[in-house]
Amino acid sequence: MTGTALPAARRPGPAAWGQMLLAEARMVVRDTSGLIVPIGFPVLLLVMNGVSQDGDQVLPGGATVMNGIIMPLTVTMVAALVGVVNMPSFLCTYRKYGILRRLSVTPARPAMILAAQMAVSLAQVLLGVGLMAAIGALAFDVVAPPALGWALLAGVLLIAAMYGIGTLIAAVAPSVSAGLAIGLAAFFAMLALGGGLGPIANLPEALRAIGERLPYGAGNAALAAAWSGERPETLHLAVLALWGAVTGGLAARFFRWT
């Protein structure tokens, strides 16, 4: 070995990104229980609701109960489960076991693993929603939202908001179990106030106002509007965007790699 200077810096290329993506995908697929929750649970809920309720009943907005209520609710649920429950649990585990620390002494950056993790969980969301849409279309007359563009925008903002909350939980949770507990508590609180446990109209006015300012309620309402062929309320889209921006910013500020 000679004492010559180091060669110029070279950042990891596409092969490294591909390997990271593959690693995250394998981790998620091999953690079977983690996969059942975002993909199996909403399908189960959809089928249960579809069989037991009168999903064909037409709402005042023109959509059926299945399209106007059940689909928005379950799509929101998939995004919330993946973003707020699954992602923090993975990130807290990576941190606890020093996996991110080990990566940080290679030319790869821990941010690459975050990006890969997000890409893989996005695939879970799309898979969960796609499966629901397919089963719904075959068995329960589910149709694509008439206001498809608004539905896609609401979906993107919804996912951003849920990922933001999930990453913030991962940033502040002191342990893996704390991350999971906070994630589940946040999930059920948003679910209860966002219409997941019964019609929002049955909630007291104050709770309803809080619920629609949380990502679950806002996402649910925005998707329901899109399925009725309407433009979602600005309030709901703004709520989603704000939650995504604020929690994402805080997470970036407080996230610890080790």
Added chain:
Amino acid sequence: MAAIEVEGLRKSYGGRAVVDGVDLAVEHGEIFGVLGRNGAGKTTTVECAVGLRRPDGGRVRVFGADPHRERDRVRQAVGVQLQQTHLHMSLTVIELVRMYRSFYADGLDPEGLVERLGLGEVRDTRYEKLSGGEGQRLSIALALVGRPRLAVLDELTTGLDSSARRGMWGLIEGMRDEGITVLLVTHFMEEAERLCDRIAVFDAGRVVALDTPAGLIGRAGGGAEVSFRAHAPLDRSLLTALPGVEEVSVRGGEVVVSGGGDLVKEVAAALMRHGVPATDFRTRTATLDDAFLALTGHQPEERDEQGSDEKGR
């Protein structure tokens, strides 16, 4: 230009100086040992050297580059094995080696490396199912897969049984033979004495001595000791006059001669010359343990303790 240069390094956690003015230089191609008890500042020093922690003061250069400002250049040339880190639990050995290979511009063939480190049989075993020794060999594989110029190994053999530990020693010597500079952090005296070309002895955040193993042993005044049972009257002055002899003591029928130099040969020749029959001839040469005790005032730790107090977050 040395492989690693550390000058006046300081790092404190919560007002307590964990590293308090460390200077050292690791030369190309050597196995450089960082030896000390848990909490002596070894890991913190090494973590500053690989850019994992920012020093509070002082200067660190790796192949002349700042490990923070020129992170990408340094990372390509340094393979690291860290304490208390794990890998993706449900990935297999070969999947992990392939992934780490993809991070580096240059590197070794993952299949060949896995075979060479004796991991062929567990090639498709998940990380979470590996034994301690297999996990450590995998972490060596990941430290080597980018064909580094410098390998930094932190307590590589802690937690391993003695046969697995000896296996690791062979691997580390193999690295030096390939021209890789090795920085080895350890609290095992035997490991440091056997492997290292030079050793920095750490105590309370400082380097208290830096020398070859033989140099440290000699410097600490740790000479050899010869004892025997004399079966004829023996004049002490015969022995005290010998070159290198520092002390002669008689305990009952046993004579103990301590000192430096070629003590055994001198004593044996003197006994022959004067016709003194002797039995129970025993020799004890000073080891790094003696040197460590003399330099730091502490007994070396030989227990496998992971819980050092250096893990400030």
